[in-house]
Amino acid sequence: MTIRSRRRNGTYRFVPPEQVVARAVTYIGDVLLEFTLTLTGSVLVVWPDGEPGAEPLGAAALTAAALHRIVDGLFVSVGRGDRPTIESSNGHRFRHSGSSVPGPRTRRFAGVCTIDLPAAGDAQHPAVHGSLGYRLDVTAAAPSDPPMLYGGPLWPEHYERTLAAIGAIVLAPVPVTARLDHV
Numbered sequence: 001m002t003i004r005s006r007r008r009n010g011t012y013r014f015v016p017p018e019q020v021v022a023r024a025v026t027y028i029g030d031v032l033l034e035f036t037l038t039l040t041g042s043v044l045v046v047w048p049d050g051e052p053g054a055e056p057l058g059a060a061a062l063t064a065a066a067l068h069r070i071v072d073g074l075f076v077s078v079g080r081g082d083r084p085t086i087e088s089s090n091g092h093r094f095r096h097s098g099s100s101v102p103g104p105r106t107r108r109f110a111g112v113c114t115i116d117l118p119a120a121g122d123a124q125h126p127a128v129h130g131s132l133g134y135r136l137d138v139t140a141a142a143p144s145d146p147p148m149l150y151g152g153p154l155w156p157e158h159y160e161r162t163l164a165a166i167g168a169i170v171l172a173p174v175p176v177t178a179r180l181d182h183v
Contacts, residue, residue, distance in 0.1 A: 010047040014066045016040065016132065022071045022171035031142040031162045035076055037086070037171055038137075043070070043115055043130030067176065069117055069128050074171040076136065081160030084109060086136060086171075090117055094134065102137075105145075107159070109136045138163060 016039040024035045045066045073089030086094040097111040113134050119127040140159040 012045045012047075012062070012066075013042050014045045014063070014070075014128070015042045016067070016070075017176045019176060020174050021067060021176060022074055022173050024076070024169045024171050026166060026169055028162045028165050029142075030144060031140055031159065033159075033163065033166065034137075034139045035169060035171060036137045036139075037071070037074070038135045039070070039113070040133040040135070041131065043128055043132060045069075046119065046127040046129075065124050065126060066128065068124075068173060069126060070115060070132075071171065071173045075168050076166075076171060077168045078164050078166050081162070081164035084136070084138070084163065086113070086134065087168075092117075103139075105141055105159075106137055106139045107163075109138070110134065 018038075020036040020038055022037040026033050047062070047065075069090075070092075074092070075087055075089075076084050077087050078084040083096060083099070085096065088094070093114045095111045095114075096109060099107060099109045102108050111134055112131055114131045115128050117128040119125060138159075140162065142158075145158065
């Protein structure tokens with residue numbers, strides 16, 4: 001994860017890490033479902049500060065605060081097993097653009113997340129503005145799965161109904177390493 005200084009007034013470009021930033025795990029019957037969220041791109045993060053150039057927190061704390069503002073309050077809502085949606089209690093707008101099956105037990109849903117969060121008045125709650133690409137991977141496994149003899153996807157026949165049965169699940173932030181680069 002990188003935050004690059006844009007100006008000396010507390011405005012940074014936030015680039016999420018190239019790793020999972022939020023996840024959830026649940027069982028439905030004998031099926032284990034794991035949800036992992038990865039973000040791509042960059043957004044602007046503006047910290048409220050008393051004077052230009054002031055850094056209210058250290059580098060690691062700045063990136064943690066930015067990521068927390070982005071992933072806090074996210075949940076996956078499933079009305080249909082072939083198209084879950086990500087929703088946000090903070091008002092982020094997630095637009096689904098497609099899905100794929102990258103592995104026999106994994107279904108990938110992708111799209112764009114638009115974020116427009118005002119600052120909440122302290123260094124822990126910076127303003128965040130912009131759009132990020134997202135990838136939501138849902139991996140399923142059950143003891144009753146057939147052997148993987150042919151390497152074909154199991155999703156349509158085995159997991160879509162199970163996924164639709166969850167209703168909704170909260171994504172929890174995952175600790176990530178952080179870096180702050182002044183430009």
